[in-house]
Amino acid sequence: MARVGIIGIGHGVFGRRSDATVQELAFEAFRAAMEDAGIEKDDLDASVIGSVPEYHKQRSLPGVVQEYLGLVPKPTWLTEVACASGSAAIRTAWMSIKAGIHDIVAVIGCQKMTELTTPEILALMGRVGEVQWESVFGTTFPAYYAMFARRHMHEFGTTHDQMLQVAIKNHFYGAKNSCALFQKEITMEKALESEEVATPFHVYDCCANADGAACVILAKEDRAKKISKKPVWLDGMGCATASMSVLRRPNLVGLPSAEEAARVAYEMAGVGPKDIKVAQVHDCFTIAEIMAYEDLGFCKKGEGGKLIEERQTYIEGKIPVNVDGGLKAKGHPIGATGVSLTYEITKQLRGEAGERQVKGADIGLTHNVGGIGQYCFVQVLRRS
Amino acid sequence: MARVGIIGIGHGVFGRRSDATVQELAFEAFRAAMEDAGIEKDDLDASVIGSVPEYHKQRSLPGVVQEYLGLVPKPTWLTEVACASGSAAIRTAWMSIKAGIHDIVAVIGCQKMTELTTPEILALMGRVGEVQWESVFGTTFPAYYAMFARRHMHEFGTTHDQMLQVAIKNHFYGAKNSCALFQKEITMEKALESEEVATPFHVYDCCANADGAACVILAKEDRAKKISKKPVWLDGMGCATASMSVLRRPNLVGLPSAEEAARVAYEMAGVGPKDIKVAQVHDCFTIAEIMAYEDLGFCKKGEGGKLIEERQTYIEGKIPVNVDGGLKAKGHPIGATGVSLTYEITKQLRGEAGERQVKGADIGLTHNVGGIGQYCFVQVLRRS
Numbered sequence A, B: 001m002a003r004v005g006i007i008g009i010g011h012g013v014f015g016r017r018s019d020a021t022v023q024e025l026a027f028e029a030f031r032a033a034m035e036d037a038g039i040e041k042d043d044l045d046a047s048v049i050g051s052v053p054e055y056h057k058q059r060s061l062p063g064v065v066q067e068y069l070g071l072v073p074k075p076t077w078l079t080e081v082a083c084a085s086g087s088a089a090i091r092t093a094w095m096s097i098k099a100g101i102h103d104i105v106a107v108i109g110c111q112k113m114t115e116l117t118t119p120e121i122l123a124l125m126g127r128v129g130e131v132q133w134e135s136v137f138g139t140t141f142p143a144y145y146a147m148f149a150r151r152h153m154h155e156f157g158t159t160h161d162q163m164l165q166v167a168i169k170n171h172f173y174g175a176k177n178s179c180a181l182f183q184k185e186i187t188m189e190k191a192l193e194s195e196e197v198a199t200p201f202h203v204y205d206c207c208a209n210a211d212g213a214a215c216v217i218l219a220k221e222d223r224a225k226k227i228s229k230k231p232v233w234l235d236g237m238g239c240a241t242a243s244m245s246v247l248r249r250p251n252l253v254g255l256p257s258a259e260e261a262a263r264v265a266y267e268m269a270g271v272g273p274k275d276i277k278v279a280q281v282h283d284c285f286t287i288a289e290i291m292a293y294e295d296l297g298f299c300k301k302g303e304g305g306k307l308i309e310e311r312q313t314y315i316e317g318k319i320p321v322n323v324d325g326g327l328k329a330k331g332h333p334i335g336a337t338g339v340s341l342t343y344e345i346t347k348q349l350r351g352e353a354g355e356r357q358v359k360g361a362d363i364g365l366t367h368n369v370g371g372i373g374q375y376c377f378v379q380v381l382r383r384s
Helices: A022-037 A061-068 A085-098 A118-126 A141-156 A160-174 A188-193 A221-227 A256-269 A286-295 A304-309 A326-330 A334-350 B022-037 B061-068 B085-098 B118-126 B141-156 B160-174 B188-193 B221-227 B256-269 B286-295 B304-309 B326-330 B334-350
Strands: A004-011 A046-050 A076-080 A104-111 A196-198 A212-220 A232-241 A278-280 A363-370 A375-383 B004-011 B046-050 B076-080 B104-111 B196-198 B212-220 B232-241 B278-280 B363-370 B375-383
Touching: A004 A022, A004 A085, A004 A221, A004 A334, A022 A061, A022 A104, A022 A212, A046 A061, A046 A085, A046 A334, A061 A076, A061 A104, A061 B232, A076 A085, A076 B085, A085 A104, A085 A212, A085 A232, A085 A334, A085 A363, A085 A375, A085 B076, A085 B085, A104 A334, A141 A160, A141 A196, A141 A286, A141 A304, A160 A188, A160 A286, A160 A304, A160 A326, A212 A221, A212 A334, A232 A256, A232 A334, A232 B061, A256 A286, A256 A363, A256 A375, A278 A334, A286 A304, A286 A326, A286 A363, A334 A363, A334 A375, B004 B022, B004 B085, B004 B221, B004 B334, B022 B061, B022 B104, B022 B212, B046 B061, B046 B085, B046 B334, B061 B076, B061 B104, B076 B085, B085 B104, B085 B212, B085 B232, B085 B334, B085 B363, B085 B375, B104 B334, B141 B160, B141 B196, B141 B286, B141 B304, B160 B188, B160 B286, B160 B304, B160 B326, B212 B221, B212 B334, B232 B256, B232 B334, B256 B286, B256 B363, B256 B375, B278 B334, B286 B304, B286 B326, B286 B363, B334 B363, B334 B375
Parallel strands: A046 A076, A046 A104, A278 A363, B046 B076, B046 B104, B278 B363
Antiparallel strands: A004 A212, A004 A232, A076 B076, A104 A212, A232 A375, A363 A375, B004 B212, B004 B232, B104 B212, B232 B375, B363 B375
16 A cells, blocks of 8 residues: 655644734645745645643634635544643654645644633643543542652652753753653753642653644645655654543553554554654653653663763763654644644654764654553654 | 444433433443444444543543543544534544544544533633634524524525424424433424523524433444444545634525535535435524525525425425524533434434434435534445
C-alpha cells in the first residue's frame, strides 16, 4: 500500500498569544506549511484539527478554522485525546490518505490556553484524570506524575537531580528555538530555588501552558514525490491505551500505552529503538521524559536517569531527545503539541534544524502522551 | 478496494439517564452491538468515540470508556464536529479499515446532556455558532434555525403548519420506538398550544436534549461476510462544510454542506436520490427536516413543505424519513445521534424494524448536520 509523506510544515510562536484568536493562530501555522509545500488551497482535499475544545470561548473549532483558512466546502473534523489530540489528528489524516479518499490533507494542531483563568484551567485539567474514583482524592496532573516520579526513585534510585537535568537540557535547546515560550537556559541552582509543586517536583520540573499552533501537510506517495524534494515518510503509526485509572496499572514506573504504541510503530516501520537517530517525546514533567527513554527502548527500564546524567540525550549523545526544547521549554498548547513534535522531526530529517541539527538523522520518532498515559501515539518517520 | 460492512448494532434508551454514567451508557449500547455481531472483545482492533466532551464532568471520554469496556490496550480516539460527531466517528473508523490498519472497529456515540444546568447548556450551545461576530447578537440555535424557517416561508410560501406536520409524523413514529425519549403522538392543536420559542417555532418545532448512546461495529469486507449473515455496507461517505458564519452563506433556505455531502455520497455509492428507500435526517428543528428533503434531492428546492403535507415521508410515501421518531421524538444526545441514525438505517435494511419497517428497503441514507450546518455528513448504505 502507498506510503504517506509529509510535504509541508509550519510552526507558530508558542506563548501568551493575546494578539491572535485561535483561528488566527491556526492560519499562522497553516500559511507557513502551505508556503513550505508550495501548493495552493485547491490542492488540498481536507483538513483535520487537533485540539481540546473546552479551553476556548469558541467551541467546535473545525468550522471556524475551515472558514478562516478558506477551505469551505472541503471536509474537516477534530480529534480529541487530551494532550495527544494533535497526534490523533495526524493519524486520522494519514488513514484518510491510505484509505484512498483523500490525496492531500492539512493537519492543524491549535490551542489557546490563556482565554481561561488559572483556576478554570486547573479544574478542567483535573477532569482528564478518572473523575469518579480518583480525582476526588486531589489527583491533579502534577500529583499523578509526582507519584510516578516517587515510585521511579524508590524502585531504581532515580534522583531529582537527574530529573532536573532533563529540564536543563530542554531549556538549553529551547534557548535556540525561536518558536519556544522560554528561550533561555537555566541552571540547577535556579531550578532548585523554584517553588515546590508536588514532591519531588519544583516549578522547573513542569511544562507550562501556552497558546500556539503547528501544521503538517500530508500527501499520498506519488503526489508527495512530485510536490516535494524532501518528503518525509510516516512509516510507523502506533496508538495504544492504558487504563485511565492508575490504580489498575501494572506499575507506576512507566506507561504501558507507550510501550505498546512503540512496539506497533517499530513493527510497522520495520525498525527498532537502535535505528532512531532523533526523537521528540512528551516531557510534560521531567520524569515523563525519563520514563519515555525507557518505554521507547532507548535504554533499559530503570536506566533513564543515568541516560540523561551521562548526557546521552543531547545532540552529541547516543539518542538526541527534545533538542527543540521539548514541551518543557517550548510550552504546551495541548492540541498543537502533537503536530509540533512531527514538525520538529521533519525538520531534522530534512537536515534543516540549523544549530540544533542532529547529524545523519535519517530515521526519527515522535512520542505523544494523552492525559496521564491513557493514550499514547508513537510515529516512526523516515527521510527519502 | 474492499468495502466496509456493519456487522453489529446497539442502541440504549434516550432520555434523562440519571441512572447511568456516560461510560455506563456507552457500555449499554456496546454490549448490545457485540451480542448482535456475535463477536468477542478480542475480535475488535480499536474503538472510536463520537461525543462532544464539554457536557460531561468527566473529560476526555475515550480513556474512561475504553477502560470500562475492557478494551485497553487497543487504540481509541474521539471525533468532534458538534452534533455530527457520531457520524465523523463512523467515517474515521471506516477510513481505518479501508486504510488496512484495523479490521474490526466499534464506534460508540455517547453523550450525557443532563449533568449540566439548562443555563450552562445554553451558554455552551451558543458557542457552537460563530462567537466573534455572530453570537454577540443572540444567535442561539433556535434563533439561527428560525431565520432559516422565516426565509423559507418568505421565498417558497412554506407554512408553519407544514413544519409542525414534521413534528406530528416524527412523534407518530417515536410512539412506536422503545428507545425514544417521547413515546407519544401529538396533535396540531397540542403543538400550537406549546410555548413560542423563536418565531415561528413553538416548543414542538424543537428537538430535546437527552442522554444516550448507540453503537455500530464495522468490519472489512471479508471479515464482515464471515461474521454476519446480513452485513450492511457503507458504500457512500460524504462529508462537507459550509461557512460557519451564516452571513457568508449563499442563501438561508438550505445547507450548502448538505448538498455537497450528498453529492459526494451518491457519487461514491453510484446511486441517486431516487434510489433511496428510507432515510434518517437531522431534524433538530422541523424546518431542518424540510430543508434536508430538498438538499438531499428528495424533492425540488422549495417543495419540502409540500412533501410532508402530502405525507410522502411517511412509511407509505415516496421516501420515508425519520420513521424511528427522528431527533424530534427520540431526543438528541448530540454525540450519540449520528450513530443512532446509522443504527436505524441498518435495522431497516436488515428488515428488522418491526411495525416501522419500510418494505423493500435495500438502499438507505443518513444525513447528519453539525452546528448550524458548518458540517454535514451523508452516508449511503446498502444491504447485501
